[in-house]
Amino acid sequence: MRESLKRLASDDGMERRVGSKRRVRVELLDGEHITIDVDRKARGSDLLDQVCERLNVLEKDFFGLLYLLRGDPRVWVDLNRRLSKTFRNEPWDVRFAVKFYPPEPSELKDDTARFQISLAVRRDLAEGHLSCSAITHALLASYVLQAELGDYEPAHSLTTELARLKVVPVSALTDTLEENIERLYKKHKGQSPAEAELNYLENAKKLSLFGAELHGARDSSDIDIALAVCAHGVSVYRDGLLMNRFPWTKMLKISYNKRCYTLKLRANEFDEYETHLSFKLPSTRACKKLWRCSVEHHMFFRREAPVKVERVLGFPRLGSRRLSCRRTLRQMRAEPELPREITA
Template identity: 75%
Template sequence: MCGIMRESLRRLASDEGIRERRAGGDTRRVRVELMDGDHITVEVHRKARGADLLDKVCDSLDIVEKDYFGLLYLLRGDPRVWVDLGRRLSKTFRNEPWDVRFAVKFYPPEPSELQDDMTRNQLVLAVRRDLVEGRLNCSSITYALLASYRLQAELGDYEPGRVSPALLAESGPIPLRVFTPDMEERVEELYKKHRGQTPAEAESNYLESVKRLPLYGAELHCARDSSEVDIVLAVSAPGVAVHRDGQIMNRFPWTKITKISYNKRTYTLRLRAGEFDDYETHLIFRLTSTTAAKKLWRCSVEHHMFFRREAPVVVERVAGFPRLGSRRVSCRRTLRQLRASAPAHAPPLVA
């Protein structure tokens, strides 16, 4: 009898262990780095897609306008690869915890149209990170203005003696390396002028200043032109711009681009004929690898779709590449759909 009882207990313990393993096997842990540098851990179902994870992160931050955001991860040394929202996460990641970085993917061309204070705050953090990491540059005057708005948003009205290198390092409105005694004095003078602005108004004015910068919201891709000169292609809301040695050499708005394609390491823009041209223009750029060319193509298609289309569309297959991989882009709603769904009674913030 005792032997039978022991055998029954072993089976019961074994069955409970199996159930526990199965229950634990249905979830995966994802470590998410937020834009202020903090980390959170999110649990998702093992069959969850990228969109499910993005929704969970946005819900945890109380973000309503989710379509501006995305998730970055590290792939073969490249830290700025976007998680495919339509793909199962288990096909992208292997060992737990899965690591991603929450980021703004589509920067609104008119930040004043944002309806959610949390979205606006996250956009400010994203711009600050772009400044710190060198993807966005501006003059020292603009640096000082941005710093003064950040101080107003974080600390409220000016008080004598508040502006100091230690405070600027703590609040981190812009890279500390640009601060000199003259810069501190300039920031302090500008900070005084913002008295009475609420945090939301200060952040709104911050973004109104940032949106005029040439590289605001741009995804940067290193390439070479037809003369084998090193350039940077910047993809953003207005279109594709060519930068060389920090200067804008040319701009190609989406309205002028009729086709975007890639083949192996080449990326091609087909431009519609101008008023005095007989033929369309084909601009060919060379990337370092097929992966880099595909990444640039996908970035361009997604930005064109988000900022120019009425609604997401199926992307035509690129010759020579697998059908599913070439057609998959991450864009759930376009900017026009977001604007159409925004409350009509909510006016933009203006200081």
């Protein structure tokens, strides 16, 4: 009886359960949605592979899948875990997203992966998650227009195209900004879409929060701060201003205990002992999420290969043992050049 009521509550409930298959709705970086049928025993990596195959993305390890959990919209799907254990109720809704932003976009071998990463940056700028100066906004928007529309033509209505492509927040679009965009757009004549997208990312990577995942916390003085985890390490921001930066090379250990997140830094030439920095997170769940994000970023950008975290016999289990990182950046760069399609 209970199962019948669940099916009646959903118009497509019969469509989602087809034998041993489960239907997943995936939101793409351009805002479109696709549906993918996966096996009931499929893991997160199987779903990510299917999404990347549908989009023709070859460098899949830069990407991941986000889902909503207990009000938090930015929880990463565990690639090593069965989807049926991650999602308790149907429908299964996920968002395709960039998990590891490449510090050097020019080293990307896959044009489709570069396009998807540029879509992610465009979305962050349009939604206000990533900020920049007005002139940088104009430069980035001009590269988007070149990639999407080709060479400048007077017949193009820039106001209409900027609104359609969502490259600038509506509140930030002024007559002066539009004039600067048009002036810069004219200078890109002759650039192919791939060249324009690369130039877009080469300028976007200079932004302070490019590719950073932000986590709200409090410092030792109980002041609100934001911890930003990215390819280079962990940074501390207060009121949008950079206060400190801790590169991966300086870290000896990353740990957490309940709501306390701790970084152990190696001693420099002026210090006799290592430094321990602790930050307080809103909850144990938030602290574990930050710790996991830090370890996965360190593993992807610094390690030769993924390291499996094993439990030591005789000691209590502290921290998570599930890390979603299939290959590191070094492993990806060691692969031969990806085959490229030749079009007539």
